Amino acid sequence: MTSRIEITPAPPIQGSILPPGSKSLTNRALVIAALAQGTSVLTGALESEDTHVMIDSLGRLGIDVQHDPHAKVIRVAGCDGAIPAADADLFVANSGTTIRFLTAMVAAGKGRYRLDGIPRMRERPIQDLLDTLTQLGVACRSETGNGCPPVVVETTGLVGGVAKIAGDISSQYLSGLLMAAPYAKQGVTLDVVGELVSKPYVHMTTAVMRDFGVEVEAGDLTKLVIPPGKYVGRRYSIEPDASAASYFWGAAAITGGSVTVEGLSRDALQGDVAFCECLEQMGCQVEYGANSITVVGSRMHGICIDMNAISDTVQTLAAVALFADGPTTVTGVAHNRHKETDRIGDLACELRKLGAIVEELEDGLTIIPGKLHPAEIETYNDHRMAMSLALVGLRQPGVVILNPGCTNKTYPLYFEDLARLAGVEFQE
Numbered sequence: 001m002t003s004r005i006e007i008t009p010a011p012p013i014q015g016s017i018l019p020p021g022s023k024s025l026t027n028r029a030l031v032i033a034a035l036a037q038g039t040s041v042l043t044g045a046l047e048s049e050d051t052h053v054m055i056d057s058l059g060r061l062g063i064d065v066q067h068d069p070h071a072k073v074i075r076v077a078g079c080d081g082a083i084p085a086a087d088a089d090l091f092v093a094n095s096g097t098t099i100r101f102l103t104a105m106v107a108a109g110k111g112r113y114r115l116d117g118i119p120r121m122r123e124r125p126i127q128d129l130l131d132t133l134t135q136l137g138v139a140c141r142s143e144t145g146n147g148c149p150p151v152v153v154e155t156t157g158l159v160g161g162v163a164k165i166a167g168d169i170s171s172q173y174l175s176g177l178l179m180a181a182p183y184a185k186q187g188v189t190l191d192v193v194g195e196l197v198s199k200p201y202v203h204m205t206t207a208v209m210r211d212f213g214v215e216v217e218a219g220d221l222t223k224l225v226i227p228p229g230k231y232v233g234r235r236y237s238i239e240p241d242a243s244a245a246s247y248f249w250g251a252a253a254i255t256g257g258s259v260t261v262e263g264l265s266r267d268a269l270q271g272d273v274a275f276c277e278c279l280e281q282m283g284c285q286v287e288y289g290a291n292s293i294t295v296v297g298s299r300m301h302g303i304c305i306d307m308n309a310i311s312d313t314v315q316t317l318a319a320v321a322l323f324a325d326g327p328t329t330v331t332g333v334a335h336n337r338h339k340e341t342d343r344i345g346d347l348a349c350e351l352r353k354l355g356a357i358v359e360e361l362e363d364g365l366t367i368i369p370g371k372l373h374p375a376e377i378e379t380y381n382d383h384r385m386a387m388s389l390a391l392v393g394l395r396q397p398g399v400v401i402l403n404p405g406c407t408n409k410t411y412p413l414y415f416e417d418l419a420r421l422a423g424v425e426f427q428e
């Protein structure tokens, strides 16, 4: 792909779109289907780097995964809790879900497994997950001893019992443990110590587990009890990605248009549909249908909002905030510093390039909109930096997104879809 793309301003966008499948649901369904008894057929699955590294890794673990990228269908022959490979080296690129979920999954195997990724993955923490796996009877370590990948797991299976888990850096540790826990020799009880971030993703995990036949006692997510059990393979349909949908809702807000996202509703399994509530608070109208959500843009004002639960949409909200009257403050997202890039510091830097005054907080930022100007946006190899800040170019001429190919992580055809929806062509 090209090294830059210039976004063309668009009139108020009127249209509808079906985003690709949810990354979070695809990667959960893949792990659970791999462990299940029998065959699963996943439909509407996401085709992107994050799901491809998961599929490739499951293949290296000896799981039979048949993949039809055009039909977006994945057929998984489950291993019934017995991971075939006793030795595997897995490469996960920069997929947090893949490394956190698979580190927990391979702990339920028998053998030696090593998981690694790109240089940024080697900076993303995983020690809290390793500490909990150690409590559950598994030998595992960060290879360099810095609490980050590469990770080495040497295991004869999860023993189980009661363990503590910290969830203030990422909820993915807890989600990974939950999915593997039914295969421990005895039941598992997880006590969450301290704050748990990104809670809707944990509810998503227990919902997918339930759909495949395992019920977790999750209560208020401070103590979770997982009895020994088995997943049962099934046909499973994946919702469109709600984090990806945020860009199209944001495009409606920014251009003062009306955009309907198909395939999502208020009852979606993905917490990120709550991004629409942020837009509503800013002054947009939101119409919830049985199988679609429409955002109608309107004059907007700044808001103060805790986005802990929906942190993948912070960058989208930041782009929208540039077009509101008055400042917007986002809090509760200190965990955003550990994602594809530092999504507070680096976001502040790019927003300033566009003309905003930005105050960086430890756990968020305040954005004071200013007179916008053309800018070359550095994307830090972060798909969400590219996808969100491109929206600014729908109103402000001269917004150039560098390394647009980084959207491959979750949305390879993003720029094609956005240009089509907006009815414009982008310049490479």
Ligand SMILES: O=C(O)C1=C[C@@H](OP(=O)(O)O)[C@@H](O)[C@H](O)C1
Residues within 6 Å of the ligand: 023, 024, 025, 096, 097, 169, 170, 171, 172, 175, 197, 198, 201, 311, 312, 335
């Ligand atoms: O479990 C998941 O599918 C995810 C959880 C979130 O991560 P954190 O729990 O690290 O915030 C989110 O940012 C990520 O894109 C997907």
Ligand SMILES: C=C(OP(=O)(O)O)C(=O)O
Residues within 6 Å of the ligand: 094, 095, 096, 097, 098, 312, 339, 340, 384, 410
């Ligand atoms: C944080 C993200 O991904 P992950 O943690 O799965 O790499 C994301 O997709 O925004």
